[in-house]
Amino acid sequence: MSAVHVSTKINGDDVEFVCRPDESLLDVLRDRLGMTGSKEGCGTGDCGSCSVTLDGRLVCSCLVMGAEVGGHEIGTIEGMAQGDKLHPLQQKFLEGAALQCGICTPGFLIAARALLERNMDPTETEVRYWLAGNLCRCTGYDKIVRAVMDTAKDMRKAAAKSSAKKPAAKKSPAKKTAKKGARHAA
């Protein structure tokens, strides 16, 4: 099996690695790069605990080949806090006890961040549909959903404040909603 040499960017840093062509991005992150924040719950795209962003888009790293990320940008849970400063979602998850064993948490955080970057004002249904590919065996989801809703609220407040200070500042990012709730059938 011929090894593949890959140059990519992870959390803003240039990274190079060599992997076998049958290794997933999740295998590479965990076993070759020592980035064990992304978890393997299933390895088949069902649980979302391996969620990362690839060029800004939320994906399951267990369903991406390590060999194919050359020239792309990956975002993992390791890049979420800025030094000691937690991301607002991480802070809210802690405060709201939105985790128990914690295996699902990195995936939920990455997925929730991808949602709030697109839509700072999601409805509960939109949050639940957006996160439908993230499974949690412990919390019963309620606290997770509430933490995401609460973070969104804080972000809206902060955005309103800063745009009140700077009247010329641009409005919050275009609202792109996860409309799936209205769409599922039968």
Add this chain to the structure above:
Amino acid sequence: MRYEAPDTIKAAVGLLSKAKGTSRILAGGTDLLVQMRSGMVEPDLVVNIKGIPGMRDIVADKGGYRIGAAVSGAELEEHGKVGQMWPGVVEATNLIGSTQIQGRATMVGNLCNASPAADSVPAMIAAGATARVVGPKRTRDVPVESIATAPGKTSLAKGEFVSSVFLPKPPARTGSAYLRFIPRTEMDIAVVAAGIAMTLNAKGVITAARVSLGAVAARALLVDACAEAIIGSTLDDAALDRLAAAASAAAKPITDKRGTVEFRTKVAGVLARRAAVIAYDRARG
């Protein structure tokens, strides 16, 4: 296993034509990686087509849209205009998996994986979509319904792959819809599915229709009898009854853990009827 990421169609065709053993195209990988992991396929060669120029493009063409083989479900949804033209197709594609899966999964991968329950396929068939097949000898455009032949099997010859799917311009007063039955609201595979497109005249009489059923046979079916059941009608109750009966008659399902023959046969009629009502309303505008 060898991994290749060619940057032209010609190079990809060359690799596939010369390869010995098992070769697989890699699009979104949401089927392929699962199958590799479970040992269902052990490819000797994997050809990633996402870096080939054009594969990730949605291009307006002859009043319709040509959708590259590497366009993900999320990209298709964000395009907006394809969904206005063919809501049935885009809704069906967006039903595939979760947000994470939508970031990767392609319509063409859904088609070429050849699962009888593939969500986008009945919707594409109803829309009269064609697949562009590139290969060592020639490029050919074929109806989407001729790609899958049986579960996991396609009509593609050695060296061939699908470079894009074309959704034609719909005539005025055309509506489309897709519905599937699953026991939950998300993250499941269709037990039964129905895709419909229909065109009305100014009086609201159906002048043309295409009806396709998923998960009730070895591949998605295009059912002429369903179309005939509603053409010439204004989709009154009698027409809907004829449609449901024709759909149930056409269904040749199996019993498995997802549903029995009896259940699937009945629900094929129910979904055809419901999808027809949605498509009719959309056609009326």
